[in-house]
Amino acid sequence: MTAKSKDSRPGGRSARVRSAVHQAVVDLVAEIGADKVTVPAVARRAGVHPSSVYRRWGTTAALLADVADSRQEEEAPELLGDLRQDLERAAVWTLADLSRPGGVAFFRAEVAPDVDDRRAGLRACLERVSARFRAPLEAAAGRGGTPPSLERVLDRVVAPLYFRVVFSVPGTDERYARGLAAELCAEHPAGSSG
Template identity: 85%
Template sequence: MRAAVHRAVVELVQEVGADNVTIPAVARRAGVNPSSVYRRWGTPPALLADVADQRQDEEAPELLGDLREDLERAAVWTLTDLSRPGGVAFFRAEVAPDVDERRAGLRACLERVSARFQAPLAAAAERGEPVPALERVLDRVVAPLYFRVVFSVPGTDEQYARDLVAELCAPGRDAAPGDRGHR
């Protein structure tokens, strides 16, 4: 039942938008009784948050062995994930305080996104390359991507994501004062 309901939610978000998803519409689409959906999730925001929490990232891009290229691929992957139909709605639902009082969704979202960038950083560190701290990558690449997509800032495209990484990796800019490489 859970898989059918989740599939129905994703389809409806793509078709009518997250604000127009209702429990009865989800139940109809999933072929289940609305009372079952109400009993398990209670509200549309809680249902959206559960779907967001359970959505699996597509397979990570293969590491190419070049830090800048690998970070660019992770940045484009992040942008694509957030920009897909319903991406912002699922992000908002996952981190909404009225659904997630303990902020577990916010932490899970941060961990998932961080893992995308952790792999290229760890691989580069293993090769002995100097790498920026993960926190710096989150501040300089991930935060601007999320901000621009959430607020629909024009020009937020793959080239913009690559440019953020290029700026991060520019000579003399790959480590912030006090950074000692990979953390």
């Protein structure tokens, strides 16, 4: 049986190996940093042979990208029914996700140019982040408001958060994240009506 046909099964050994390898990557990134993670170290931690990891992922960069793509996010905050509060909570959630151990490393791996399908990684990353903000915007529109566009939210809230976390700009904290959303809502006061 080829590796590809084994990988297509929903459970079994292949799923256990993938889960163990992914957990090993997450643990090692948190402990030593993504730049020091190697396939042999991941294999040792996961209790599998390095050839299994190389055969399935090929490179450390591809492995990091796969883990980034498959990481389970915490459940979205419940909508409160006020656009400003809902966008602030989504901004804080985004900041917390990116700031957690390995957050920037996994983001970089997902969009790295040496990964086979960089565009797919970029699209998946953008879709994941967009979904956090799409729900509050759609809820506000459903209440009769005129919220800002998703593109505007990405430009004014998400992009500054990613920039500041990736470049370790001081003062990038929960207060800053909430402030970005509040400023945007102040420019769109009709967005919260309903």
